[in-house]
Amino acid sequence: MRREVFALQLFFLALVHGALADQAARLLEFSRSRMEIQYDQEDKAVHVSRHVDHQLYMSPQDGLKEADKVSELPGQPGRADFDQYAGYVTVNATSGKALFYYFAEATQDPSTKPLVLWLNGGPGCSSLGDGAMLEIGPFFVNSDNKTLSINRYAWNNVANMLFLESPAGVGFSYSNTTSDYNNTGDRSTAADAYTFLTNWFEKFPEYKGRSFFITGESYGGHYIPQLANTILSNNNITSASIINLKGVAIGNAYLDDSTNMRATMDYYWTHALISKETHLAVQQNCSFNGTYMAQCRTVLAAAEAEKGVIDPYNIYAPLCWNASNPQRLHGSATDVDPCARFYIESYLNRPEVQRALHANTTGLKQRWSDCSEIINPDSWKDAPASMLPSIQRLISSGVSTWLYSGDTDAVCPVTSTLYSLDILDLPINSPWRAWYSDDNEVGGYVVGYKGLVFATVRGAGHMVPTYQPQRALTLFSSFLQGKLPPE
Ligand SMILES: *[C@@H]1O[C@H](CO)[C@@H](O)[C@H](O)[C@H]1NC(C)=O
Ligand SMILES: *[C@@H]1O[C@H](CO)[C@@H](O)[C@H](O)[C@H]1NC(C)=O
Ligand SMILES: *[C@@H]1O[C@H](CO)[C@@H](O)[C@H](O)[C@H]1NC(C)=O
Ligand SMILES: *[C@@H]1O[C@H](CO)[C@@H](O)[C@H](O)[C@H]1NC(C)=O
Ligand SMILES: *[C@@H]1O[C@H](CO)[C@@H](O)[C@H](O)[C@H]1NC(C)=O
Ligand SMILES: *[C@@H]1O[C@H](CO)[C@@H](O)[C@H](O)[C@H]1NC(C)=O
Ligand SMILES: *[C@@H]1O[C@H](CO)[C@@H](O)[C@H](O)[C@H]1NC(C)=O
Numbered sequence: 283m284r285r286e287v288f289a290l291q292l293f294f295l296a297l298v299h300g301a302l303a304d305q306a307a308r309l310l311e312f313s314r315s316r317m318e319i320q321y322d323q324e325d326k327a328v329h330v331s332r333h334v335d336h337q338l339y340m341s342p343q344d345g346l347k348e349a350d351k352v353s354e355l356p357g358q359p360g361r362a363d364f365d366q367y368a369g370y371v372t373v374n375a376t377s378g379k380a381l382f383y384y385f386a387e388a389t390q391d392p393s394t395k396p397l398v399l400w401l402n403g404g405p406g407c408s409s410l411g412d413g414a415m416l417e418i419g420p421f422f423v424n425s426d427n428k429t430l431s432i433n434r435y436a437w438n439n440v441a442n443m444l445f446l447e448s449p450a451g452v453g454f455s456y457s458n459t460t461s462d463y464n465n466t467g468d469r470s471t472a473a474d475a476y477t478f479l480t481n482w483f484e485k486f487p488e489y490k491g492r493s494f495f496i497t498g499e500s501y502g503g504h505y506i507p508q509l510a511n512t513i514l515s516n517n518n519i520t521s522a523s524i525i526n527l528k529g530v531a532i533g534n535a536y537l538d539d540s541t542n543m544r545a546t547m548d549y550y551w552t553h554a555l556i557s558k559e560t561h562l563a564v565q566q567n568c569s570f571n572g573t574y575m576a577q578c579r580t581v582l583a584a585a586e587a588e589k590g591v592i593d594p595y596n597i598y599a600p601l602c603w604n605a606s607n608p609q610r611l612h613g614s615a616t617d618v619d620p621c622a623r624f625y626i627e628s629y630l631n632r633p634e635v636q637r638a639l640h641a642n643t644t645g646l647k648q649r650w651s652d653c654s655e656i657i658n659p660d661s662w663k664d665a666p667a668s669m670l671p672s673i674q675r676l677i678s679s680g681v682s683t684w685l686y687s688g689d690t691d692a693v694c695p696v697t698s699t700l701y702s703l704d705i706l707d708l709p710i711n712s713p714w715r716a717w718y719s720d721d722n723e724v725g726g727y728v729v730g731y732k733g734l735v736f737a738t739v740r741g742a743g744h745m746v747p748t749y750q751p752q753r754a755l756t757l758f759s760s761f762l763q764g765k766l767p768p769e
């Protein structure tokens with residue numbers, strides 16, 4: 283039994299405004315496909331033995347760094363005050379698999395700043411199109427699809443930012459063995475990202491041993507703890523400290539199949555998107571234990587229908603109706619252009635942009651798209667039902683672990699993270715309080731647990747920095763410094 287009426291109805295809602303290709307829509311598709319597939323709930327090995335148990339692929343990278351230097355991006359507003367690089371790192375020479383990265387060094391004193399990897403989710407969505415160009419990178423694409431503007435709140439103000447298109451099949455990343463695309467899941471994604479990193483450090487040896495952090499959002503709730511645990515296991519085996527992992531921060535994380543769906547329904551109800559009667563029917567007909575009976579599916583579909591066609595990733599945001607008719611400018615806190623991802627897609631498909639980025643050097647068949655059409659959530663090979671054991675392992679290894687939530691997202695809502703925290707049941711070191719950003723507004727709320735920090739970002743949707751750039755940068759700076767955001 284594959285997708286049936288229930289799922290189709292939901293898909294239709296997402297399709298109405300043409301948003302199916304984006305990261306959050308992708309996650310909806312994924313979580314719904316999970317209702318029909320029973321994964322092995324006891325996939326414990328995934329959390330424990332994450333060392334790369336094959337021969338790690340290493341290739342000489344001497345001199346390749348300079349070849350990857352991007353002198354200027356087409357449409358860039360003046361000279362950049364930082365160095366940027368882009369290109370491929372081969373992760374399997376036999377199959378011809380290579381991952382694409384974009385690297386923006388810090389604007390000041392890059393040699394003293396930490397190295398931060400950013401990973402978007404999906405599964406199958408691009409950290410270049412979403413992370414770099416929509417959220418935290420140095421440039422955003424204007425509505426003419428050709429020119430760029432400066433992001434004042436770019437995260438390379440405080441760190442060296444590395445964006446990875448992962449796994450192969452996403453964005454410009456590819457494999458010459460196309461059957462690889464059908465054999466992709468959490469395990470292969472983590473193993474390839476690890477191989478990418480070890481080779482990338484050969485290309486940029488000055489970053490070996492540098493304080494290293496992994497950040498991202500959404501299905502990054504799977505990618506990030508898995509990659510972090512892979513690094514820990516391998517550091518343990520090789521006793522090498524090339525990858526000096528200090529911390530992870532995950533925004534609106536997809537961590538647990540069951541709590542996420544229950545939390546979404548509770549979020550709808552507490553945000554006046556569905557009726558009391560429907561919420562009650564959901565509570566009475568769904569057990570949220572991994573099994574979705576027919577009655578439960580019916581009431582879930584009713585809840586989706588009641589909610590109407592809104593942007594579930596920011597329930598208060600407008601929709602994009604016509605990308606040729608821009609309404610608002612992107613990049614400031616209050617006026618986010620809902621059509622921005624169309625400009626990005628158009629920009630990244632320009633041949634001169636691809637040349638400047640050293641991308642698509644082998645003439646890929648498919649166009650660049652925000653979320654891959656060849657890496658499909660329906661054919662995703664493996665994923666544990668819950669990432670909480672992985673999170674626990676990071677905490678017990680002393681990795682600084684932050685979970686943050688934009689509070690207007692209904693897809694991986696703040697309630698979902700709160701329910702996951704209930705399950706983790708960590709002692710509280712620093713009780714709930716408001717935190718403030720530079721403009722003296724409450725940026726959100728924060729709780730310090732033993733080994734974990736949870737923070738909300740007030741008025742932010744699924745892509746937190748897109749909607750609250752200033753608050754997101756304040757939070758990120760605190761995370762890097764290892765202290766709670768300002769009182
Ligand atoms: C590389 O690809 C080949 C061919 O697909 C495969 O047999 C091999 O296991 C892969 N190596 C690694 C390290 O994944
Ligand atoms: C993939 O194939 C193309 C064309 O043969 C080749 O130029 C490229 O180097 C291959 N990619 C990898 C990662 O081996
Ligand atoms: C991958 O899977 C799709 C859908 O099941 C199928 O159409 C396609 O032929 C497969 N591709 C390869 C290279 O195996
Ligand atoms: C590191 O290795 C030791 C000894 O094999 C083991 O007890 C420990 O659990 C390992 N730690 C991690 C984080 O893998
Ligand atoms: C989930 O709950 C339903 C209804 O209470 C029950 O029939 C089913 O066996 C449960 N499934 C699991 C995996 O616990
Ligand atoms: C849901 O549960 C209530 C109370 O148990 C019941 O009256 C209602 O018919 C159920 N809804 C569906 C669609 O089965
Ligand atoms: C920008 O790209 C979008 C999506 O392809 C398109 O709808 C729009 O018309 C383009 N705008 C301009 C000014 O070319």
Ligand SMILES: *[C@@H]1O[C@H](CO)[C@@H](O)[C@H](O)[C@H]1NC(C)=O
Nearest residue numbers: 602603604605606607608609
């Ligand atoms: C979108 O906007 C453009 C430019 O204003 C206009 O020419 C076009 O007809 C609009 N398309 C739709 C479907 O409304």
Ligand SMILES: *[C@@H]1O[C@H](CO)[C@@H](O)[C@H](O)[C@H]1NC(C)=O
Nearest residue numbers: 453642645646647648649650
């Ligand atoms: C790569 O370039 C080819 C033209 O050589 C183009 O048709 C294709 O859309 C491009 N693909 C990507 C992912 O950029």
